[in-house]
Amino acid sequence: MASKLTNSHSSSQYGANPVKKDEIRLNEMGSEVVEGYTCKPKDYDPERAIMHYKTLLLLCDDERCGKAGKTDMASELREILKEMGLNKGENRIKVSRTGCYGTCRFRQVCQVTGNTQANGNTKNNALWLKNTHLFKEEKWREIFKLLSEDKTLREELDKEAFIPMKVYY
Ligand code: FES
Numbered sequence: 001m002a003s004k005l006t007n008s009h010s011s012s013q014y015g016a017n018p019v020k021k022d023e024i025r026l027n028e029m030g031s032e033v034v035e036g037y038t039c040k041p042k043d044y045d046p047e048r049a050i051m052h053y054k055t056l057l058l059l060c061d062d063e064r065c066g067k068a069g070k071t072d073m074a075s076e077l078r079e080i081l082k083e084m085g086l087n088k089g090e091n092r093i094k095v096s097r098t099g100c101y102g103t104c105r106f107r108q109v110c111q112v113t114g115n116t117q118a119n120g121n122t123k124n125n126a127l128w129l130k131n132t133h134l135f136k137e138e139k140w141r142e143i144f145k146l147l148s149e150d151k152t153l154r155e156e157l158d159k160e161a162f163i164p165m166k167v168y169y
Contacts, residue, residue: 028088053094054120055147058111059132061097065108069133073108077140084144090119091148106130106163112153123152128163 018036019025025033029051031041059074060066077095081087103109112127114120124147135143146156154162 051088051092051094052090052115052118053092054090054115054118055093055124056113056115057093057095058098058113059095060099060101060107060109062100064100064104065133068107073133076137080137080140081144084141084148086144086148093144093147103128103163108133109163112147121147121150121152123154126165127153128165129161130163 018038019033021035023035027033027039027041029041029048031043034040034042057077059077061069061074074095074097078087081093081095086093098111101109101111106128108131110129110132112124112129114122114125116122116125143153143157146153
């Protein structure tokens, strides 16, 4: 994964590019950001809608998967999405870290969730990717492009990328 990428999305004060004293910066929702943070809004509005996303990637960052990944994968993926213009808008892909899924043998695990309440592809819902810590940047870019184009991941990626699931009909 490219090391030149910097984290500019995390709400954590430990992000790589926090707002400095006297600097005024707006986050992706157009709110002024708190000093020391990278996207935490100054004005808290509990009624404000969350940003739309078409696809949610739930990346396990718990002990076993986190160690397998070695790097802060979520931050790196967010930077790639930003470069690709998929960090906002109707094709937005949101990346969130999760705790252990109990599927550590497939680590690092990433669940793909299509926002079927909105414009997500139903066939890209409830997919589980395995060994994502081995994915190169090019592979992630391919996945992001496929998702943004509403392609069905199971038809486009090698089946080895997926964790099999027992299904009842
Ligand atoms: S630590 Fe990721 S599935 Fe258990």
